[in-house]
Amino acid sequence: MADFSSSASPAQGPLVSWSRWLGWFAPGPCPSCAAPGRAPLCAACRTGSGIIDGSLPAVAVLENDVRLLYLGFYWRPSASNARRREPTPLAQALHRFKFGGDRYAGHCLARLFAEALSNSAAAPGRAGAKRYDAVVPIPLSRAGLAARRFNQSAWLARPLARRARIPYRPGWLQRHGDSEAQHGLRAAARRTNMHHAFRAGLLPQRPGLVLLVDDVCTTGSTLAAAARVLCDGGAVAVGAAVLILAEANPMGDRR
Numbered sequence: 001m002a003d004f005s006s007s008a009s010p011a012q013g014p015l016v017s018w019s020r021w022l023g024w025f026a027p028g029p030c031p032s033c034a035a036p037g038r039a040p041l042c043a044a045c046r047t048g049s050g051i052i053d054g055s056l057p058a059v060a061v062l063e064n065d066v067r068l069l070y071l072g073f074y075w076r077p078s079a080s081n082a083r084r085r086e087p088t089p090l091a092q093a094l095h096r097f098k099f100g101g102d103r104y105a106g107h108c109l110a111r112l113f114a115e116a117l118s119n120s121a122a123a124p125g126r127a128g129a130k131r132y133d134a135v136v137p138i139p140l141s142r143a144g145l146a147a148r149r150f151n152q153s154a155w156l157a158r159p160l161a162r163r164a165r166i167p168y169r170p171g172w173l174q175r176h177g178d179s180e181a182q183h184g185l186r187a188a189a190r191r192t193n194m195h196h197a198f199r200a201g202l203l204p205q206r207p208g209l210v211l212l213v214d215d216v217c218t219t220g221s222t223l224a225a226a227a228r229v230l231c232d233g234g235a236v237a238v239g240a241a242v243l244i245l246a247e248a249n250p251m252g253d254r255r
């Protein structure tokens with residue numbers, strides 16, 4: 001796999017990514033395996049990530065009646081050891097973007113996500129027969145945003161909203177500063193951590209039908225907590241779309 005990390009730091013600004021941004025129009029390489037001309041993700045990496053026909057399958061409804069759509073999976077069985085599992089190419093591309101600051105990978109993932117949602121049976125911009133009224137990314141805490149300098153969920157949500165012609169409303173949901181990052185926490189701790197993580201932002205009187213966007217769904221507790229705040233604020237219903245599903249049954253730990 002090619003190493004993009006040398007051009008990856010967000011502190012280096014957008015200039016280092018010009019060649020890759022040009023590749024965006026060329027098209028550029030696959031952001032995961034670097035196969036030339038295969039942006040936004042090559043066929044082998046799509047297959048290896050469990051992406052089906054470029055559309056987003058629905059999974060079980062989460063807490064608060066949130067219907068979840070996802071593009072691909074986080075884990076796949078290891079080719080060398082059947083008892084181990086390894087991140088899919090999609091997860092590896094997300095890591096480069098999220099933790100390495102690889103903006104080219106971020107653009108590829110955002111494009112892949114927007115195309116998939118508009119190809120999906122649930123899209124463009126539809127929940128059942130109704131149209132979503134707003135796309136809302138899961139916000140980072142102020143400290144999290146200061147550390148990363150970008151919100152990966154917003155990177156996914158904004159192009160999707162533009163493509164589906166749904167208003168993009170990142171200000172509707174805010175995160176309390178003291179909610180920790182979720183990765184590394186066990187399921188029960190995630191739910192506790194998320195319980196008071198969000199508050200309503202500049203919500204209109206009738207928010208309508210809202211589509212939440214996040215990069216990864218593990219237990220579903222983040223999306224459920226965000227949906228609760230939006231429903232308490234008057235949303236008719238909330239749907240969710242994520243790039244990657246980390247567990248086959250996100251609410252399976254509720255038993």
Ligand SMILES: [Zn+2]
Nearest residue numbers: 030033042045
């Ligand atoms: Zn690839």
